[in-house]
Amino acid sequence: MDFNLLYQKKLEYINEGLISLLNHRNSHQLVLDAMKYSIQAGGKRLRPILFLSAFELVSNPNDNLFQKEIDAIRPMACALEMIHTYSLIHDDLPAMDNDDYRRGKPTNHKVFGEAIAILAGDGLLNLAYEVMLEYLPSNTNKLTGYLKAMSVIANSAGISGMISGQSADIQNQDGDNEESDLTYIHSHKTEALITGALKAGVIVRTEDHEALKAISSFGKRLGLAFQITDDILDLKGNLNQLGKSPGSDIKKGKLTYPAIYGLERSKKMASQYIDEGVSILQSFGKKADFLIKLAISILNRNN
């Protein structure tokens, strides 16, 4: 199947999962509406798709039970999207980036006010762990892998990963542009959850060290290339395509790749990371086709 069609199919599968997980919650309507607003505003669903694709890499898609296995881990894929969406809601708050648009719509706090936006983020972060725990595998052989995957996700989203990246980003605004700070910020803020999603997709199925090593190295490169293209889009993109206001990094004095290395060198770095990532995946043979195409598509993304 054509890559774009396959990506769209996976995205719709995640969206269905998210809608059903958010429905029928016994919650206060206002905070639930705010959570649904940001989840349903769009988004590429990159992290859940990476998670499922990494799982496919170490599975046998021709097995009769394969779809059932995918269905069993869909809540974990959706949990990754909930964590990511919470981080965007909080990142957009006046106390952080103070942004007006996200995913082509007014940001959560613009619609619901700051207090409810904070709670909507908290609600999504908590719901991520609720749904993962609600769908624990009943087969005890699968339990260890599932819990290890949860641990990888918690680690990459928490103070060993994304939260520390955000903290460093805030500390560095309008500061001296140090290359080492840039590396720290982006490897934690963006790359950690991307690599976490990929690693979780592998470890939920197998503890194979080689596979885990390969997917981690791939994730590192994909995550950094993704961040470089994000920085470039912030310079060159427009609100319609991006779904958020461009130019905000410069306004806020943020450390970005183009600010440190210049545009051309940044583009080269992104493409080198993707080349390296693609060659790491070759060891998985044909099963890596989708992830390889996804990695290459990152270089040409416009949102």
Ligand code: GRG
């Ligand atoms: C608030 C703890 C906390 C963390 C926030 C995610 C994040 C950390 C900040 C967002 C700011 C930003 C532009 C980060 C760079 C890369 C990034 C994560 C972009 C947004 O992710 P996409 O492009 O968004 O996958 P969609 O909307 O497609 O899901």
